[in-house]
Amino acid sequence: MPCIHHPEREASARCTGCAEALCPDCHVEVAGAAYCKACKSMAVKRPPVIPARMETCSQARTGMWIGLLGVVLFTHICGVVAMILGFKALGEIGRNPRMCGGGMALAAIGIGASDLFLFVLNLMSKA
Numbered sequence: 001m002p003c004i005h006h007p008e009r010e011a012s013a014r015c016t017g018c019a020e021a022l023c024p025d026c027h028v029e030v031a032g033a034a035y036c037k038a039c040k041s042m043a044v045k046r047p048p049v050i051p052a053r054m055e056t057c058s059q060a061r062t063g064m065w066i067g068l069l070g071v072v073l074f075t076h077i078c079g080v081v082a083m084i085l086g087f088k089a090l091g092e093i094g095r096n097p098r099m100c101g102g103g104m105a106l107a108a109i110g111i112g113a114s115d116l117f118l119f120v121l122n123l124m125s126k127a
């Protein structure tokens with residue numbers, strides 16, 4: 001595998017950007033990856049983006065499902081649990097920038113509140 005710029009020289013690396021074969025004189029290392037000179041200037045301007053791993057808050061998801069279960073089973077206990085989990089999840093999401101699921105947490109609180117509301121309505125209709 002000869003270097004793209006020096007056909008008489010053996011290439012030691014491939015450019016991460018354009019995959020051209022490069023000899024030690026032609027390749028430049030940026031953050032541990034080999035680049036040709038053309039790609040290096042681009043790589044320096046725009047380093048490879050490592051996506052931050054977002055985590056969905058499990059409490060938010062659990063809260064939402066418990067809330068939905070409460071609607072189906074008509075249980076106010078599920079509503080209370082869903083609201084508690086929803087508020088705890090919101091706190092956790094606020095503290096941890098990698099945590100997502102704020103929408104789910106709000107849904108858990110909303111569904112939990114409607115569980116309670118339906119339960120109260122049910123009690124009033126019986127009274």
Ligand SMILES: [Zn+2]
Pocket residue numbers: 015016017018019020035036037038039040
């Ligand atoms: Zn290149």
Ligand SMILES: [Zn+2]
Pocket residue numbers: 003004005006009022023024025026
């Ligand atoms: Zn070369």
